[in-house]
Amino acid sequence: MPLPKRTCSSLIRLHREIPLPVPGKILVRKGQWVEPGDVVAQAPVRPRHITLDISRSLGLPAEEIDDYFQFRVGDSVTGQDILAGPVGYAQRVVRAPSAGKIVRIANGKLTLQIAGQPQDIKTELPGVVVDLIADQGIMIEMTGALIQGVWGNGRTYFGKYLLLDSREDSELKINTTDSPLKGMIVVGGICDLPEKLKLAQEIGVGGLVISGLAANLYESAARAPFPVLVLEGFGQYPLSPQAYQILAMHSGKVMGLNARPWDWYSGKRPEAVIPLEPEEAPLATNQLGVIQPGQSVRVISPPVFGMRGTLVDIPGTRKFSNGILGLSATILLENGSESIFPLANLEFID
Amino acid sequence: MDNIYLPAESLLALDIGSSMTRAALFDVVEDQFQYLASGAAPTTAFPPIREIRRGIRWALDELSAATGRQFVDQDGRLLLPASQSDTGVNHLSATYSMAPPLKILAVGLSPDCSLESTKRLARSIHYQQLETLSLDDSRKPEEQVDVILKLRPDLILVSGGTDGGATRSLLELIDILSLACSLIPEVSRPPILFAGNQTLQPQVESSLGRLTRLVFAANLRPQADVERIEPAMHQLAKLYTQRCKQLIPWLARLEELSQGELTPSGYAFGRLMRFLSQVHPGRNGVMGIDLGASGLTLAAAFSGDLALQIYPEFGMGNHLSKYLDSISLKNISDWLYTDIPISFTQEYLLHKSLYPDSLPITSEALAVEQALARFMMRNGIQQSIGGFSSKAILNSPGLLPAVEPIFASGSVLAKAPNLSDCILMLLDGLQPTGITTLVLDQNLIAPAIGAAATRLPGQVVQLLSSEAFLHLGTVITAVGNARPGTPVMRVKINFDDGQEASLEVRQGELQVWPIKPGQSARLQLSPLQQFDIGMGSPGRGGSLRVTGSSFGVIFDARGRPLYRPREISQRSDLYAGWLNKLAI
Incomplete structure (x- = not known):
């Protein structure tokens, strides 16, 4: 049975795709090293279209106008080119309002496609280009620490990060005097007050990585102008010891923060990547983890949401205290107790 | 229907949900077509597995364990048709609901009439985003084209006009679709289902048929006051399956195995x-x-x-x-x-x-x-x-x-x-x-x-x-106006074994009278206070025969x-x- 899998690794080799929004031009080659901010591709901005009523402008019926067109469908024109005419004593003409390509002439009307300026696609992670995906994007391989989360507000950022959390008190500590945090990714514990999100915005942080987010701040976090990544869940959940250890070890280094929402269909989760010097590291896989005793798991449902443990065995289908039936698993929890949970209420920790 | 002759043929029904894949076995036992057992396993259409076969196989393994019947051969192929009583099945039906929801463009003439019907048609499949286009749209035609190019719909649904009615306005909308489709790369052009004024089919065919896959269905609004969604629903389900087969590996093979009976759940x-x-x-x-x-x-x-x-x-x-x-x-x-x-x-x-x-x-x-x-x-x-x-x-x-x-x-x-x-x-x-x-x-x-x-x-x-x-x-629901606690219905119950009972139902109450499976009884229902109990009109009572249940x-x-x-x-x-x- 496949379970959701979350990676929290101090050193791993990763493949990350940089997709183009629309087919475009790849500017890098396979094997090339790229740094954050490097332009790796160009994609045309979606063109817009304008339709000109040539028939009306020239004062001629649509069926009589064909001979007056100066261009044909597929032709490119520059601004002020005469599209149709001249007509009559006044030598009336219709000029192109801007450069573009004629995509249609019908019923006395002409539709012009106006291309936008190409958009530079930059990488937000350092690494080596390992694959070029036709005109759709590139694949980068990098080495670093990877911490995946459960929720993100859809924004991304790359910059230095600072861990503000201390193990004794797991609340996100951020205050008005924290101006050095401007442009930095702030990593903290639990964000449970709207003022903290507001302060983060006032300071101008580059991003926010938190262990727990109070559920009533969901909407504010979703609309925050900077990326927000929630690592553990909605509520009072401190950083896991594994995540804390990694984040504390590298605090002050740069982080690639991709707070995309978790997409079930593609399997992509929100994540924070800390690039490290390339060295031998296992390649992150998306392979199915085989359920077996000894595996690290996290409980993803009440009453002990977020608690970690080790899989002991799978005793089969069981009726839980409220009468719900489910395939169960015995877990040795981090607090030393042994409990039985539905298998569906667990996720693997890699 | 109990005496209908049924050949001893078995049916394996696969349902691939967004969360679970289920395999259910049906067969004729003692002259009755019966549900025998189910097996279930998580759906594996999504990462990390990304293919549905594994979930199906697990569900079949569970079904095999429950029934002792073998459904796949050593190479993992489904055993169709059955060769022995405990090996394979005669029929396969397959349903699915795990496909990613689609982006739909609904096009209709008036927002309150044909567009509303088009949106209702769209509701018969899973969609994620719905953009609309109608005559009331204040955007310029070229802006509408840009919206379509930005949305890149997976499917376009068009209706509008009564059969034999006005055509010009709908043709203007078709013209916008035609231009938009011509600007989308050929491989990405969305199929179009046209369920509008049937007399326009030749013009629609000549405008859109050369650009993309065009399917015609009966008019959703053949007359202004008549709405017929269902005939187009069947065409839409087929188009939807067509699209999902492109997105989900092995779905096409499942359709072959089920002799074309692959249906959205x-x-x-x-x-x-x-x-x-x-x-x-x-x-x-x-x-x-x-x-x-x-x-x-x-x-x-x-x-x-x-x-x-x-x-x-x-x-x-x-x-x-x-x-x-x-x-x-x-x-x-x-x-x-x-x-x-x-x-x-x-x-x-x-x-x-x-x-x-x-x-x-x-x-x-x-x-x-x-x-x-x-x-x-x-x-x-x-x-x-x-x-x-x-x-x-x-x-x-x-x-x-x-x-x-x-x-x-x-x-x-x-x-x-x-x-x-x-x-x-x-x-x-x-x-x-x-x-x-x-x-x-x-x-x-x-x-x-x-x-x-x-x-x-x-x-x-x-x-x-x-x-x-x-x-x-x-x-039996009693609907009307009365103060809580006011009697609103009297009921007399005559069981087939001769026993009798009666009860009074008051406003605000939920009352239960057990009639066990296998038992049956006749109820004499008398509403009070002009309450409506579903016998035809408020205050009207009557008798009702009921059979036992949970x-x-x-x-x-x-x-x-x-x-x-x-x-x-x-x-x-x-x-x-x-x-x-x-x-x-």
Whole structure:
């Protein structure tokens, strides 16, 4: 049975795709090293279209106008080119309002496609280009620490990060005097007050990585102008010891923060990547983890949401205290107790 | 139908849901076509596995373990047709609901008429985003083209104009579609379903047919006051499957194996309701509700006229967080019957949207999920009533019309810890009127047998009256105005074994009279206070024959719409009282 899998690794080799929004031009080659901010591709901005009523402008019926067109469908024109005419004593003409390509002439009307300026696609992670995906994007391989989360507000950022959390008190500590945090990714514990999100915005942080987010701040976090990544869940959940250890070890280094929402269909989760010097590291896989005793798991449902443990065995289908039936698993929890949970209420920790 | 001759042929029904893949086996046992067993496993269409075969195989392995029958050969190929009694099956039907929801462009002439019908048609499949285009659109044609290019729809649905009616306005919209399609790379052009003025087909063909796949269906609005969605629904289901086969590996092979009977689960569920309404034509319609992780499906059929609406936003799964963003949480917590902090409810629902397969193993979590189920069903009913057939008899505006029976499917209902929880969720969420029976699809096989209904109609009829479906009870609802505690109905019960009983139902009450399976009785119903109990008009009584079921007869005089006190303590007391009545 496949379970959701979350990676929290101090050193791993990763493949990350940089997709183009629309087919475009790849500017890098396979094997090339790229740094954050490097332009790796160009994609045309979606063109817009304008339709000109040539028939009306020239004062001629649509069926009589064909001979007056100066261009044909597929032709490119520059601004002020005469599209149709001249007509009559006044030598009336219709000029192109801007450069573009004629995509249609019908019923006395002409539709012009106006291309936008190409958009530079930059990488937000350092690494080596390992694959070029036709005109759709590139694949980068990098080495670093990877911490995946459960929720993100859809924004991304790359910059230095600072861990503000201390193990004794797991609340996100951020205050008005924290101006050095401007442009930095702030990593903290639990964000449970709207003022903290507001302060983060006032300071101008580059991003926010938190262990727990109070559920009533969901909407504010979703609309925050900077990326927000929630690592553990909605509520009072401190950083896991594994995540804390990694984040504390590298605090002050740069982080690639991709707070995309978790997409079930593609399997992509929100994540924070800390690039490290390339060295031998296992390649992150998306392979199915085989359920077996000894595996690290996290409980993803009440009453002990977020608690970690080790899989002991799978005793089969069981009726839980409220009468719900489910395939169960015995877990040795981090607090030393042994409990039985539905298998569906667990996720693997890699 | 019991004596119908049925060849000894077996059916394997696969249903690939967004969360679970189910394999159910049906066969003829003692001259009856029966449901034998199911196997279930998580759906593996998504990462890390990304292919459906593994989930199917696991579900078949479980089914094999339960039945001792072998379904695949050593190479993992399905054994079709059966070679021996314990090897393979004769028929395969397949349904699916795990496909990513599509982006749809709905095009119609007037927003209130044809566009509304197009949107209703779109509701018969899973969609994620809906953009519309109509004559009332204030954007310039070229801006509309840009919108289409930006949306890049997976499907375009077009309707408008009555048959033989005006054509010019619709042709202008077709012209916009034609230009937009010509600007989309050929491989990415969306198929178009045209269900508008039929006299325009040649012009539409010449404008769009050369650009993309164009399918014609009967006009959704052949006349201004006539709406016929269903013929186009069938075409749309086929187009949808076509699209999903491109997105999901091995779905095409599954269609071959099932001899073309690969059907979207929602459409198959609707087909079952329509089939039922044709097999049992009567004064009332038939309704089905399927509340799953991927959405809420509501299907109501009246003498063969099917209204099918799928609401992904009302599912119990990962669409939840987006939907929660648009409503007040109080709307859900108002359906709670125990005092649970709003913060818990909010946290639980957000986590549920992240982990839709998780099970509620605490009483609080279960209460929140059941409150959510009530809220989702209520919303679904309120939004879909307007699309029901004109043959539906509306007892009161805004209330569910007379339907009988009501089929209920979906894990939250079928896997509820006890039947009292299940029936109260249904009564609260659906708030039926008149007289109906509630039937639970306890094995979650309704979509699968809906897919098989065309090929094996006799077998499906037998199944529907078998123990595969659980007859929860007959519900008699009393609707009217009276103070709480006022008697609103008197009932005399004559059991077939000669026993008699009588009871009085008061406003605000839920009463239950057990009639066990195998028993039957005749009820003499006498409404008071001009209450409507579904016998044709307010104040009218009559007699009714009922057969035994899990609960027997349930008399619901709790009000329509259902009265719910604001105070949680009062709601809690009421709920305890109702549970007590159902504890039989």
